[in-house]
Amino acid sequence: MVSVTSGAELVIxxxxxSSIAEExxxxxxxxxxxxxxxxxxxxxxxxxxxxxxxxxxxxxxxVVAVMSPETVAWMFRHMNPVVAARVGTRLGTGVLSAALAQxxxxxxxxxxxxxxxxxAREVADALGQSVADGTLDEHDLDDAGAFMVSRFPTxxxxxxxxxxxxxxxxxxxxxxxxxxxxxxxxxxxxxxQVSMIDLAKSPDATPxxxxxxxxxxxxxxxxxxxxxxxxxxxxxxxQLPVVxxxxxxxxxxxxxxxxxxxxxDTEQMLQVASVAGDSADGPLLxxxxxxxxxxxxxxxxxxxxxxxxxxxxxxxxxxxxxAAFLPVVAGQGGIGGTQTLTLIxxxxxxxxxxxxxxxxxxxxxxxxxxxxxxxxxxxxxxVAWLWQQNIGLGLVLGLAMLGNxxxxxxxxxxxxxxxxxxxxxxxxxxxxxxxxxxxxxGFLLFLGIASAAISLxx
Amino acid sequence: MVSVTSGAELVIxxxxxSSIAEExxxxxxxxxxxxxxxxxxxxxxxxxxxxxxxxxxxxxxxVVAVMSPETVAWMFRHMNPVVAARVGTRLGTGVLSAALAQxxxxxxxxxxxxxxxxxAREVADALGQSVADGTLDEHDLDDAGAFMVSRFPTxxxxxxxxxxxxxxxxxxxxxxxxxxxxxxxxxxxxxxQVSMIDLAKSPDATPxxxxxxxxxxxxxxxxxxxxxxxxxxxxxxxQLPVVxxxxxxxxxxxxxxxxxxxxxDTEQMLQVASVAGDSADGPLLxxxxxxxxxxxxxxxxxxxxxxxxxxxxxxxxxxxxxAAFLPVVAGQGGIGGTQTLTLIxxxxxxxxxxxxxxxxxxxxxxxxxxxxxxxxxxxxxxVAWLWQQNIGLGLVLGLAMLGNxxxxxxxxxxxxxxxxxxxxxxxxxxxxxxxxxxxxxGFLLFLGIASAAISLxx
Numbered sequence: 066m067v068s069v070t071s072g073a074e075l076v077i078x079x080x081x082x083s084s085i086a087e088e089x090x091x092x093x094x095x096x097x098x099x100x101x102x103x104x105x106x107x108x109x110x111x112x113x114x115x116x117x118x119x120x121x122x123x124x125x126x127x128v129v130a131v132m133s134p135e136t137v138a139w140m141f142r143h144m145n146p147v148v149a150a151r152v153g154t155r156l157g158t159g160v161l162s163a164a165l166a167q168x169x170x171x172x173x174x175x176x177x178x179x180x181x182x183x184x185a186r187e188v189a190d191a192l193g194q195s196v197a198d199g200t201l202d203e204h205d206l207d208d209a210g211a212f213m214v215s216r217f218p219t220x221x222x223x224x225x226x227x228x229x230x231x232x233x234x235x236x237x238x239x240x241x242x243x244x245x246x247x248x249x250x251x252x253x254x255x256x257x258q259v260s261m262i263d264l265a266k267s268p269d270a271t272p273x274x275x276x277x278x279x280x281x282x283x284x285x286x287x288x289x290x291x292x293x294x295x296x297x298x299x300x301x302x303x304q305l306p307v308v309x310x311x312x313x314x315x316x317x318x319x320x321x322x323x324x325x326x327x328x329x330d331t332e333q334m335l336q337v338a339s340v341a342g343d344s345a346d347g348p349l350l351x352x353x354x355x356x357x358x359x360x361x362x363x364x365x366x367x368x369x370x371x372x373x374x375x376x377x378x379x380x381x382x383x384x385x386x387x388a389a390f391l392p393v394v395a396g397q398g399g400i401g402g403t404q405t406l407t408l409i410x411x412x413x414x415x416x417x418x419x420x421x422x423x424x425x426x427x428x429x430x431x432x433x434x435x436x437x438x439x440x441x442x443x444x445x446x447x448v449a450w451l452w453q454q455n456i457g458l459g460l461v462l463g464l465a466m467l468g469n470x471x472x473x474x475x476x477x478x479x480x481x482x483x484x485x486x487x488x489x490x491x492x493x494x495x496x497x498x499x500x501x502x503x504x505x506x507g508f509l510l511f512l513g514i515a516s517a518a519i520s521l522x523x
Numbered sequence: 524m525v526s527v528t529s530g531a532e533l534v535i536x537x538x539x540x541s542s543i544a545e546e547x548x549x550x551x552x553x554x555x556x557x558x559x560x561x562x563x564x565x566x567x568x569x570x571x572x573x574x575x576x577x578x579x580x581x582x583x584x585x586v587v588a589v590m591s592p593e594t595v596a597w598m599f600r601h602m603n604p605v606v607a608a609r610v611g612t613r614l615g616t617g618v619l620s621a622a623l624a625q626x627x628x629x630x631x632x633x634x635x636x637x638x639x640x641x642x643a644r645e646v647a648d649a650l651g652q653s654v655a656d657g658t659l660d661e662h663d664l665d666d667a668g669a670f671m672v673s674r675f676p677t678x679x680x681x682x683x684x685x686x687x688x689x690x691x692x693x694x695x696x697x698x699x700x701x702x703x704x705x706x707x708x709x710x711x712x713x714x715x716q717v718s719m720i721d722l723a724k725s726p727d728a729t730p731x732x733x734x735x736x737x738x739x740x741x742x743x744x745x746x747x748x749x750x751x752x753x754x755x756x757x758x759x760x761x762q763l764p765v766v767x768x769x770x771x772x773x774x775x776x777x778x779x780x781x782x783x784x785x786x787x788d789t790e791q792m793l794q795v796a797s798v799a800g801d802s803a804d805g806p807l808l809x810x811x812x813x814x815x816x817x818x819x820x821x822x823x824x825x826x827x828x829x830x831x832x833x834x835x836x837x838x839x840x841x842x843x844x845x846a847a848f849l850p851v852v853a854g855q856g857g858i859g860g861t862q863t864l865t866l867i868x869x870x871x872x873x874x875x876x877x878x879x880x881x882x883x884x885x886x887x888x889x890x891x892x893x894x895x896x897x898x899x900x901x902x903x904x905x906v907a908w909l910w911q912q913n914i915g916l917g918l919v920l921g922l923a924m925l926g927n928x929x930x931x932x933x934x935x936x937x938x939x940x941x942x943x944x945x946x947x948x949x950x951x952x953x954x955x956x957x958x959x960x961x962x963x964x965g966f967l968l969f970l971g972i973a974s975a976a977i978s979l980x981x
Binding site for chain 1: 822
């Protein structure tokens with residue numbers, strides 16, 4: 066953090082950033098990259114990065130060509146890791162590898178893994194593998210190892226604060242937002258930590274041991290991002306030691322823990338909407354690749370719903386108006402199920418359901434579904450009756466609504482809880498599964514009751 | 524952070540926490556609260572809080588009765604603020620106000636605002652208003668003022684590091700996860716900050732001014748939570764000064780900035796699913812209050828869809844099988860629109876669309892919708908043709924699919940972008956609006972084309 070504020074950069078609002086971006090767009094279109102860069106150069110690196118990311122490819126390369134390689138590296142070093150990865154994927158291989166060679170290893174990795182596999186290899190080759198060695202394997206890139214930094218200061222447990230201070234000043238790596246310094250014995254055996262606050266407050270004569278506290282949690286290189294995010298949020302851990310065979314080999318500093326949590330949240334929110342891994346302004350084909358499989362799977366499930374309806378063709382032929390109410394049944398079941406589902410998925414992610422039994426949650430959502438179903442059932446029955454002047458239709462629709470809302474509560478809670486139980490991420494595919502059930506069950510119920518009670522309808 | 528690690532608490536996995544919770548449930552059901560508490564007391568306060576929150580009300584009060592008031596206060600002081608608020612809402616007024624009197628003011632506030640209004644008043648009265656004074660007004664509780672702490676150390680700009688250290692040790696308040704100490708002149712005029720790291724590293728003789736850096740951002744008490752989260756995530760700001768009339772009146776420390784960001788994410792994810800403000804295991808009636816209004820509004824929109832279908836009753840009467848394909852049109856439009864919507868809402872929240880013009884995003888999503896529509900249209904046409912042995916039906920359905928996927932892209936992007944433009948939170952009600960459009964438009968297109976080309980279908 067410290068060094069970020071060393072320049073003249075200012076924090077600006079999103080509106081200001083947008084209007085500067087617009088000016089920059091216009092200047093570049095007029096061929097004046099130098100003025101465009103002048104307009105941006107005093108901004109915070111995160112804002113320069115955002116604006117660069119927002120430019121069309123040609124314009125972006127034109128501005129970057131005007132910036133010195135040192136400036137590009139400075140920008141990459143100081144902007145927020147998520148922005149860095151975004152702008153990084155949009156630069157040419159030459160500029161990008163030069164910048165990444167100077168950037169935080171973590172930023173470099175983050176950028177590399179967002180590139181198409183072939184470009185990632187190109188850039189990694191240009192980087193001389195020093196950063197990317199062995200880390201391009203997609204499997205590892207969401208694990209703790211990809212978030213850790215390998216150069217960090219430590220203190221020996223036998224030292225005094227004054228000696229430790231002298232020694233810390235000699236540390237030649239980057240000072241991330243470290244909140245603690247880890248205490249080691251025999252060079253790299255982790256024995257505790259000293260908070261930066263205690264170190265800042267203590268007089269030189271204080272023995273390190275007297276301000277050493279236990280380390281709350283440690284991870285290994287292959288601890289999943291999800292668990293890092295949990296330690297960060299549930300225990301307020303601000304810095305994680307990465308340990309291998311009892312040796313301290315890395316540290317995940319505060320900013321990368323935060324970025325792990327943000328990525329985790331984004332992925333979860335996008336997963337519920339079947340759009341995980343996509344970005345709002347990346348290459349078109351990448352979006353197709355991430356969305357089309359889910360759309361195709363969903364098509365299969367809608368055909369299941371269509372097949373269900375087709376079973377009742379003879380009933381529909383006799384009471385055509387039933388068709389008009391199919392979207393009412395499906396729409397309400399879908400929204401009810403998605404409400405429950407989203408709430409449960411989020412609560413699981415935040416660890417709020419620890420110790421809460423699945424059956425209690427299921428009963429709760431079933432009860433809620435029934436409560437909502439009674440109200441919505443009565444409402445829908447009255448409206449349908451008044452609209453179609455057909456009290457039988459109102460009754461059938463109201464009953465189907467009651468049943469389907471109860472089902473929506475059950476599957477909305479049941480699907481993510483079941484997925485968690487069998488060790489699958491509860492957000493994946495939950496929404497598609499839930500709406501499939503509420504569609505199919507809703508139609509079965511509505512058209513089934515209608516068929517059975519068809520004398521009421523005609 | 525420091526003091527959190529002072530006890531014997533350990534970090535445990537969610538599975539371990541769940542199984543301890545189960546044991547605790549059983550012990551309490553057997554009437555043995557003392558052993559139950561013994562089983563928990565060495566855990567981290569966040570885990571004790573989670574387990575307490577998971578207990579049925581009666582059991583929870585039984586355990587809390589066994590804990591000393593000091594222990595309850597200790598727990599509240601050290602557990603993660605989100606858990607604290609959750610467990611806080613589930614305790615009796617007496618226990619709760621005693622605990623909150625000892626807790627962080629921010630935790631107290633957080634708990635109070637999650638209580639039903641009347642209970643919040645009761646607890647606030649018992650607290651003697653000291654914490655809650657003037658802050659129970661719901662309007663303020665999402666603003667910076669509710670996240671700040673009012674007791675924090677500062678350093679005078681003319682001091683040396685050694686003197687500053689001596690003075691910091693005399694600070695009697697709580698050391699939150701401060702990453703910086705603010706530098707002031709004339710007592711409370713903010714002039715800069717010193718990072719804890721620099722303070723920890725520097726020898727006693729260093730003048731404070733030589734390690735002072737500019738403050739990147741400051742907020743006022745009524746800066747919205749959303750903006751605090753943005754500063755936290757976009758600029759990696761780890762601590763925010765709250766300034767009023769040029770005077771430093773508060774600090775938002777790292778843990779409360781994180782909790783602001785988590786709350787912001789949760790609210791957004793739940794808003795997209797029309798379930799904002801609800802919790803997965805709170806009181807049933809609170810859930811009804813938060814969900815039923817949206818379900819009722821959605822009912823209105825599904826009737827709009829029903830009305831659209833009813834316009835084509837004569838066509839449906841002639842080709843009943845069309846009814847079976849209504850869920851295919853609606854289902855695909857809904858998921859396509861929700862994919863786009865979720866992506867755009869999240870990108871807006873993370874500031875990724877700064878400088879990206881709305882028209883570019885709309886064109887992009889329209890193009891994606893068309894691409895998806897071509898693939899899904901062909902697929903759906905072939906399946907419908909083979910299934911129903913009706914090539915005309917396949918053509919009509921394929922065309923409607925193409926058109927509706929394009930519309931899904933347009934409204935999925937258009938609705939949140941429009942809401943942002945007019946200053947409304949883009950997550951609110953977006954999903955309901957988008958699926959309404961894709962339902963109504965999809966049915967109009969599908970049944971409209973079918974009516975126009977009915978000779979092909981029979």
